[in-house]
Structure formats: C-alpha cells, structure tokens
Amino acid sequence: xxxxxxxxxxxxxxxxxxxxxxxxxxxxxxxxxxxxxxxxxxxxxxxxxxxxxxxxxxxxxxxxxxxxxxxxxxxxxxxxxxxxxxxxxxxxxxxxxxxxxxxxxxxxxxxxxxxxxxxxxxxxxxxxxxxxxxxxxxxxxxxxxxxxxxxxxxxxxxxxxxxxxxxxxxxxxxxxxxxxxxxxxxxxxxxxxxxxxxxxxxxxxxxxxxxxxxxxxxxxxxxxxxxxxxxxxxxxxxxxxxxxxxxxxxxxxxxxxxxxxxxxxxxxxxxxxxxxxxxxxxxxxxxxxxxxxxxxxxxxxxxxxxxxxxxxxxxxxxxxxxxxxxxxxxxxxxxxxxxxxxxxxx
Numbered sequence: 001x002x003x004x005x006x007x008x009x010x011x012x013x014x015x016x017x018x019x020x021x022x023x024x025x026x027x028x029x030x031x032x033x034x035x036x037x038x039x040x041x042x043x044x045x046x047x048x049x050x051x052x053x054x055x056x057x058x059x060x061x062x063x064x065x066x067x068x069x070x071x072x073x074x075x076x077x078x079x080x081x082x083x084x085x086x087x088x089x090x091x092x093x094x095x096x097x098x099x100x101x102x103x104x105x106x107x108x109x110x111x112x113x114x115x116x117x118x119x120x121x122x123x124x125x126x127x128x129x130x131x132x133x134x135x136x137x138x139x140x141x142x143x144x145x146x147x148x149x150x151x152x153x154x155x156x157x158x159x160x161x162x163x164x165x166x167x168x169x170x171x172x173x174x175x176x177x178x179x180x181x182x183x184x185x186x187x188x189x190x191x192x193x194x195x196x197x198x199x200x201x202x203x204x205x206x207x208x209x210x211x212x213x214x215x216x217x218x219x220x221x222x223x224x225x226x227x228x229x230x231x232x233x234x235x236x237x238x239x240x241x242x243x244x245x246x247x248x249x250x251x252x253x254x255x256x257x258x259x260x261x262x263x264x265x266x267x268x269x270x271x272x273x274x275x276x277x278x279x280x281x282x283x284x285x286x287x288x289x290x291x292x293x294x295x296x297x298x299x300x301x302x303x304x305x306x307x308x309x310x311x312x313x314x315x316x317x318x319x320x321x322x323x324x325x326x327x328x329x330x331x332x333x334x335x336x337x338x339x340x341x342x343x344x345x346x
Contacts, residue, residue: 019234049297051225057194074279090122097254117312124291139282236305263288277338281331
C-alpha cells in the first residue's frame with residue numbers, strides 16, 4: 001500500500017481543514033470557480049474528477065473476463081451482492097438511521113440529502129482500492145481484475161436505474177436526463193478513454209511497459225485529483241459543517257454498519273460455497289468498499305457542491321480506509337477456514 005492509500009483518511013481530514021479555511025478566509029476562490037459551469041456541471045470539478053477516475057479505468061481489462069471460468073462461484077457472489085443486495089441494504093440502513101434514529105438531530109430535508117449521498121455510495125462498488133485490499137489479503141490478482149472488470153461493465157447499465165429507483169423511494173426527485181448525463185460524464189467517457197488508452201499503450205510498448213512504467217507515472221494523478229476535489233468541496237461546504245459538526249459522525253454510522261454487513265454477507269457466502277480465500281477475500285472487499293470517486297462526482301453533478309449528498313459521499317471517503325483495514329485483518333485471521341489455491345502471479 002502506497003503512502004497515499006495508507007493515510008487516505010489523514011489526507012481527507014487535511015482537505016477538510018484546508019477547504020473550510022479557504023471558504024471562510026478566501027471566499028472569492030469558490031465564488032469565482034462557481035461561475036465556470038455548463039449545464040449545471042462545474043467545469044473545474046469535472047476536470048478534477050476525470051483525473052481521479054481515468055487512471056482507474058485504464059486498469060480495466062475486458063479480455064480478462066474470460067477468466068470467469070476458473071472460479072464461477074466467486075463471480076456469482078460478487079455480482080449478486082453488489083447489484084442485487086448492496087444498494088438496497090444501503091438504502092434501508094441509511095434511511096433507518098438518518099430519518100428515524102437520528103431524526104432529533106438532523107432536519108428531515110437535510111437527512112434526505114444525506115440519504116441520497118448514501119444511495120450513490122451503495123450503487124457504486126469499489127474499482128481501484130480493491131486492488132490494494134486484494135494485495136493485503138494475498139488475493140488472486142488476476143481474478144480480482146476479472147471481478148472489477150465485470151462490475152464496471154454492469155455499472156454502465158445498472159448504476160443509473162438503481163439510483164433513480166432508490167432516490168424515488170426516498171422522495172428525492174432527480175430528472176432522468178441529469179443522472180444520464182452523470183453516467184455519461186463519469187462512467188462512459190473515462191471508461192472508453194481508459195480502454196482506448198490501455199490498448200494503444202500495450203500495442204505500442206507492451207504489457208510490461210504498461211504495468212511498470214505507464215501506470216506508475218499515471219498513478220499520482222488520482223490522489224492529486226481527489227484531494228483537490230475535496231478541498232473545493234469543503235470550501236463550498238464549510239459553513240454547513242461549522243454549523244453541524246455532529247452530522248459528520250451521524251452520517252458515518254450507517255455507512256460503517258453497511259460496510260461491515262456486506263463484507264460479512266459476501267465473505268460468509270463464499271465460506272459456505274467453499275470458495276478459495278484468494279478469491280473470497282477480494283470479492284467481499286469489492287462489495288464492502290465503494291467507488292467513492294464516482295459517488296462524489298455523481299453527488300456534485302446531481303445535487304451541487306454545497307449539497308448534503310456531496311458531504312455524505314465524502315464522509316464515505318473519510319471512514320473507508322481505517323474500516324477496510326480492519327476487515328483486511330479479519331480476512332487474514334480467518335484464512336485457515338477457507339480452501340486455498342495458488343494465487344495467480346504469486
């Protein structure tokens with residue numbers, strides 16, 4: 001795990017402090033940036049989000065999906081948990097905590113915005129960080145790539161309908177064309193560009209150059225894009241946070257409960273089906289963690305930089321790394337209860 005991934009929560013906390021300070025002491029910066037919009041899309045933020053997402057999409061190898069034949073049970077578990085269970089448990093858990101348990105502390109209109117952010121997190125399974133979790137649990141790297149690639153393909157078609165349905169159940173109305181634009185901007189464009197770039201670089205330089213040179217040079221783009229995006233987000237959110245600091249902790253509660261629940265469900269299912277640990281652990285991690293870069297992008301696009309939905313997705317970033325490291329520890333401590341096979345490339 002690199003320096004950025006290891007201390008992601010620290011960088012996010014620093015981005016919060018810097019962003020709030022920027023909004024309070026230099027309000028001209030967010031005021032000027034807010035003028036650069038097209039069709040309600042912030043151009044500076046869109047550029048930063050593409051910088052976050054593109055390096056992840058370059059790693060997607062659609063040809064690897066042929067590898068599903070080696071461990072079909074692992075793909076069944078990952079796909080079912082991510083798309084048939086996770087979005088709906090996230091909705092139910094977040095609704096229960098934010099609109100029922102925490103009703104005395106959060107106004108209903110704000111609670112619904114936080115719920116919208118949780119829905120966006122729940123509909124976006126992890127794409128990039130799962131490779132880190134796979135490495136830390138001695139997962140099968142090749143099969144993890146298969147799982148991630150299949151999830152990205154499904155995301156193209158399932159993300160928007162699931163989000164629309166769950167937002168509708170939450171009495172949050174978002175025009176279909178708005179969410180379709182978000183999917184096009186933050187899934188279709190970077191995924192297409194990533195696939196084309198991957199094929200071009202490998203065809204010209206070979207897979208070894210792509211893995212060991214190109215990706216290492218591209219790697220820092222994502223953390224820089226993420227941190228700058230969060231600084232801008234909190235520059236706009238500063239007043240809300242200063243007035244409601246308790247909300248950060250309250251938003252984190254359903255996100256933590258959901259993460260642990262989904263991990264235990266997928267991991268337990270894999271144990272019952274006797275799936276090898278090198279497939280079971282990364283598969284459970286994909287569902288437990290989130291593609292928070294996409295969730296942040298969609299929240300900003302759909303509800304704006306100053307929305308509660310955008311704040312909720314950032315809280316997801318804040319809690320994910322320490323929580324996932326705890327789940328990595330659990331996975332490593334329970335390895336002996338799973339059948340083991342030799343991981344690819346190890």
